[in-house]
Every structure is written in C-alpha cells, then in structure tokens.
Amino acid sequence: MLKDALPMKQGETRAGEALRQLLENIPILQIESIEAQAVAGDWRPDLIARLLVDGRQHLLVCEYKSNGQPRYARSALLELRNYVAQTASQATPIFIAPYISPAVRQLCEEKGVGYLDLEGNARIAFGSVFIERMVAEKPAAEQRELKSLFRPKSAQVLRTMLREPARAWRVTELSEISKVSLGHVSNVRTGLIDREWARASDDGLVLSAPDALLDAWRESYTSPPGERLHFYTPLHGSTLEDAARGALSIDDGTGRAAFASFSAAQWLAPYGRTGTHYFFADEDGLRKLKAALKLAPASKGENVAVIVPKDLELLADTVEPAPGAVCTSPVQTYLDLSIAGERGAEAADHLRRERLSWPR
Known part of the structure; x- marks a missing residue:
C-alpha cells in the first residue's frame, strides 16, 4: 500500500502511484511501503519504496522532478547517487518525472540510476529484478x-x-x-x-x-507553409543555370529568390542531380524567375518547383557559394532534403558530412 510518512505534493503522489502500479505487477516483489521523506535540512529523496524481494528487504530511493529535461535530471542523478553511496548501500536510485526523453534515459543508464516517467517509460534493475518498459509516442x-x-x-x-x-x-x-x-x-x-x-x-x-x-x-521538421507552384521551363543545363543565377543576383530592392532543396545542394555539396529544379521565392522573386526561366504553368511534366513561403525570413537565411548562386543556407537545405524521400535523405546525409560537421 502507499503510506505517507509526510503529506505528499501532487506530483510526488502521482509518482508514488505510478511506482506502485509498476511494481505490483512483479510477482517476486512485495511492497511494504512507499513513503514521502522530510525535505528540511540535508538533501533527502522525495520517496523511499521499501520492498521485499524473495524475503530480503530492498529500498528504491526516488527523486521526482516536475521537469525531466537534462538540465534538471543531471543534478537529481548526482544527489541520488551521493545519497545511496553514503546512507543506503542496499538501495537502488530511481529518477521519476512526468516525461523522460531518450537522451535522459541514456544518461540514467550511464549513471547507474533507474528511471520511471508518468507516461509509462521505465527501467529498474537490481539483483534478480529487471523491469523495462518503453512507450512509443511522446506526450x-x-x-x-x-x-x-x-x-x-x-x-x-x-x-x-x-x-x-x-x-x-x-x-x-x-x-x-x-x-x-x-x-x-x-x-x-x-x-x-x-x-x-x-x-x-x-x-x-x-x-x-x-x-x-x-x-x-x-x-x-515539416515543409514550410506556403504556396507550392509547378512550372515547365524549356531551358536546360548551363543555359538554365546561367539564367537562374542572373535572376537571383538582381538586387533592385524588390523580390528575393533562392535555389532550394536539391538545387541548393548542388552548389553546397553536390551529390546527385534530379530532373526538377527547386526554388524559394517571394511574389516579386517569382516574377523574376518566371521571366528569366520562361516558366509556364504545368499540371504534369513540370521541371521547376517553387515554394512561396509564408515565412519570408527563410529568404534572408541564404548563402552565395558562387556569384549569383543564391542558395538556402546549409541548415535549411539539410532540413528540406531530409523530408524529400530516400534520395533526399541520402543527399541530406552527404550535405551534413560536408557542411554541417562540428567538433564534439
């Protein structure tokens, strides 16, 4: 049963109930009590669960945090480990939070601390007991x-x-x-x-x-909201490329456009050509592209795709790896490629290796 040595806060009460529900399904465990601890003076855990395992007593020393992000988890793990090392040798430290991300779960495993979240993810191991449960969806x-x-x-x-x-x-x-x-x-x-x-x-x-x-x-990431337009251009190869660069480099104070997706990747980290050319543009930039590339609307057989994004700041995040070759930034290009199917994922991986590698 759930026994309170002190009145528990709502979060700790939920944590205690979640722990009890997890443990009561383990046949070799008998729950003697789950108690809240005093918080005055030296650091104390929020909960201590007293168990009998094959007739032997074992403690679960638990700390509950209302935020399970790494910043808060790391300090809780340190306190738990120190407490167990100094005062409770026959005990297992357990970190509890509303949700514990995969990164924090890994951190718990590395530090030898069990975990439980209120979504149902759990890993508790000691002696002959091993409990692990994974929930697929994020809350x-x-x-x-x-x-x-x-x-x-x-x-x-x-x-x-x-x-x-x-x-x-x-x-x-x-x-x-x-x-x-x-x-x-x-x-x-x-x-x-x-x-x-x-x-x-x-x-x-x-x-x-x-x-x-x-x-x-x-x-x-999902594709930026905005109008998606499809066109056909009679231009090909270097003729199309030169015409596009000419349009993109016009700086008359109106209209912005940029190579995007696979087309930007060709300038940033060439991987493999596609039959379609991709651009981001605002309304005036689109007019420049239409004129320069002789674009005609196409319901099929299109070879030019233009997104007119609602977020026009995307057109401020550009680079120019060659004169006139205005491209979406490596980060934006990577994100767009990552959702562009299998070939896009491969091109994204290549771009990341070439342009988005940072010292660890």
Whole structure:
C-alpha cells in the first residue's frame, strides 16, 4: 500500500502511484511501503519504496522532478547517487518525472540510476529484478514544446546561432540579428539550456550540442507553409543555370529568390542531380524567375518547383557559394532534403558530412 510518512505534493503522489502500479505487477516483489521523506535540512529523496524481494528487504530511493529535461535530471542523478553511496548501500536510485526523453534515459543508464516517467517509460534493475518498459509516442505536451522551439520565430534564432555555432551570444545580439523580440529569444535560450543543447557562459549563450539540436529539428521538421507552384521551363543545363543565377543576383530592392532543396545542394555539396529544379521565392522573386526561366504553368511534366513561403525570413537565411548562386543556407537545405524521400535523405546525409560537421 502507499503510506505517507509526510503529506505528499501532487506530483510526488502521482509518482508514488505510478511506482506502485509498476511494481505490483512483479510477482517476486512485495511492497511494504512507499513513503514521502522530510525535505528540511540535508538533501533527502522525495520517496523511499521499501520492498521485499524473495524475503530480503530492498529500498528504491526516488527523486521526482516536475521537469525531466537534462538540465534538471543531471543534478537529481548526482544527489541520488551521493545519497545511496553514503546512507543506503542496499538501495537502488530511481529518477521519476512526468516525461523522460531518450537522451535522459541514456544518461540514467550511464549513471547507474533507474528511471520511471508518468507516461509509462521505465527501467529498474537490481539483483534478480529487471523491469523495462518503453512507450512509443511522446506526450502531447512534449511534442508541443518541441514544435514551439522550431516554429518560425524561434527558428530564426536557431538559424542565427547555427551559422556561428562556436560563438557566445548575448540575448540582445541574438534579438537584433535574428529580428526576434527579447522575450522570444529568452524563451529559446531557456529551451536550449534545459535540453543541454546550449550552455550559459560568462560571454553569453553557446551551443554545446549543435548536432543534437539539428537531430531534433530534423525529426520535428515539416515543409514550410506556403504556396507550392509547378512550372515547365524549356531551358536546360548551363543555359538554365546561367539564367537562374542572373535572376537571383538582381538586387533592385524588390523580390528575393533562392535555389532550394536539391538545387541548393548542388552548389553546397553536390551529390546527385534530379530532373526538377527547386526554388524559394517571394511574389516579386517569382516574377523574376518566371521571366528569366520562361516558366509556364504545368499540371504534369513540370521541371521547376517553387515554394512561396509564408515565412519570408527563410529568404534572408541564404548563402552565395558562387556569384549569383543564391542558395538556402546549409541548415535549411539539410532540413528540406531530409523530408524529400530516400534520395533526399541520402543527399541530406552527404550535405551534413560536408557542411554541417562540428567538433564534439
């Protein structure tokens, strides 16, 4: 049964119930009690579960955190390990949170700490007992939080940082360069630090795990909202390429366009040509492309695809690897390739090796 040595907070109560439900299904275990602990003075775990395993007593020393992100988990694991080492040799440390990501699960395993989350993911091992359970889906709250980190305004901040991943950024600098409010930059900063994708230094915010950040962005990425248009051009080969570069390089203060997806990858990290040419453009940029490439609408047999994105800041995140060859940035090109089917995934992997490799 669940026994309270002290009144438990709501989160700890849920943690205790989840632990009890997990353990009561293990035939060789008998639950004697699950008790809340005093919090005054020296650090104490939130819960201690007293078990009988084949007639022998064993303790589960548990710490509950309302946020299971790496930033909070790491300190909890340290406290748990220290407590068990100093006061409870016949005990197993357990970290509990509403949701524990795969990265934190791996961290728990590396530190020799069991884990349980309120979504049902669990791994507890001691003696002859081994419990492991995996839930495939991320909780809705976690998915919303991740998506918010990669929405257009937040993405402007991330793209700015990934252009100079070793740089330490002040919040005011990021706000000015990415054209995003100070409040929004601060929210992004918190999200990055909580996941240990960035750290705060004396000089500012520094990306500490750009690869992990890019991995998560890729997993959450969907094609930018906007109008998708398909055309046919009679131009081919170098004639088409020269005409496109001429249109993209026109700087008359109106209209922006850029090579995108496979077409951008040809300039950034050539991998394999496709029969279709890809562009991002605003309305005026589209008019320039139509004129330069002699585009005609096509319902089939198209060889030019243009996205007019709602987020026009995508057209500010460009590079020019050769005169007139204005391309979406390596990060944006990588993301677009990653959702472009099997060939796109292969081209994305090649681009990442060539242009998006950072010291670990």
